[in-house]
Amino acid sequence: MTLAKLFSLIQYPLPHHLLSRLVGGLADCRLPWLKNALIKAFIRQFKVDMDEAAEPDPTAYASFNDFFTRALEEDARPIGEGLIAPADGTLSQFGAIEAGQLLQAKGHRFSMMELLGGDGEAARRYLGGSFATVYLSPSNYHRVHMPLSGTLREMVYVPGRLFSVNAATTRHVPNLFARNERLVCHFDTEQGPMAVVLVGAMIVAAIETVWAGQITPLPRGDVQRIRFDKPIRLEKGEEMGRFKLGSTVVMALAESVSFHDDERVPGDMVLMGQSLGSL
Structure with a gap:
């Protein structure tokens, strides 16, 4: 059995909604030391490019969720022809x-x-x-x-x-x-x-x-x-x-x-x- 198959199988019995709500509560936390630690760790782990963000300062976001749903600089994503992504x-x-x-x-x-x-x-x-x-x-x-x-x-x-x-x-x-x-x-x-x-x-x-x-x-x-x-x-x-x-x-x-x-x-x-x- 592959790791991908095993990863899929172990998800079936998990309490999906409970886990998601618990993580959601943490992501909404506004304690400065905690939300800043989460944001900075996330940027390091996933190599997030903050230069294209409308607000490039990670500590300026009120919560992890605010950082995660951050806006980009104007014109950071040009709009193409026809159907777009x-x-x-x-x-x-x-x-x-x-x-x-x-x-x-x-x-x-x-x-x-x-x-x-x-x-x-x-x-x-x-x-x-x-x-x-x-x-x-x-x-x-x-x-x-x-x-x-x-x-x-x-x-x-x-x-x-x-x-x-x-x-x-x-x-x-x-x-x-x-x-x-x-x-x-x-x-x-x-x-x-x-x-x-x-x-x-x-x-x-x-x-x-x-x-x-x-x-x-x-x-x-x-x-x-x-x-x-x-x-x-x-x-x-x-x-x-x-x-x-x-x-x-x-x-x-x-x-x-x-x-x-x-x-x-x-x-x-x-x-x-x-x-x-x-x-």
């Missing part, structure tokens, strides 16, 4: 949505309907469409931005487990992104419907959006839908949310995307704003 991270998979299925990893596919919280009507909009998945490691910039301009139509909270979403777990836990806690954001764009799914993970303390603040964790364990009567318009490259500790973004479009296959392969590192393909 919504976040810094690893472009783990991308391509066509085939028969309502998305590729998770070699030998593993998962259902678009399950990803969207069991909404078959919404999933049918994406038949023949395209998807891309970006994994945010601890060292990455952790704000999520719009891959295309769009108007928010509905937000859906889907409860679930909190498995790690790193490469090892992705290869060994079936339906990973459709079983973890997640926030599904449905947008109308000039290119048709677009879903941006913020997937929770082990020790991810919370998911926030710019229009509703902190969304997860929620006390109720059932699917919750919120529709927006007043239009919320976000332009391409504009911030839409953030993770308090790392996770994954899955985006799906009803239209086919011509990905830059000659430039991109699964596993490539991308920066927010880099062009992934044209529509």
Whole structure:
């Protein structure tokens, strides 16, 4: 048995949400000596480049979470043409949505309907469409931005487990992104419907959006839908949310995307704003 397989197996019995809430409490701590020690240790361990941060002084942040979700300097991430990467991270998979299925990893596919919280009507909009998945490691910039301009139509909270979403777990836990806690954001764009799914993970303390603040964790364990009567318009490259500790973004479009296959392969590192393909 490989270490990756063993790492995946030992996660099943763990109290995912309890561990995540405990870490979240520590990350929100505002004791200067403790939060400064955590931030400096994290910068050393993951070689975080603070030169591109809007606030480069690690001790200026009120908590570890404030540091972790730090803003970048203006124009640090130029916005490319077509569909752009919504976040810094690893472009783990991308391509066509085939028969309502998305590729998770070699030998593993998962259902678009399950990803969207069991909404078959919404999933049918994406038949023949395209998807891309970006994994945010601890060292990455952790704000999520719009891959295309769009108007928010509905937000859906889907409860679930909190498995790690790193490469090892992705290869060994079936339906990973459709079983973890997640926030599904449905947008109308000039290119048709677009879903941006913020997937929770082990020790991810919370998911926030710019229009509703902190969304997860929620006390109720059932699917919750919120529709927006007043239009919320976000332009391409504009911030839409953030993770308090790392996770994954899955985006799906009803239209086919011509990905830059000659430039991109699964596993490539991308920066927010880099062009992934044209529509």
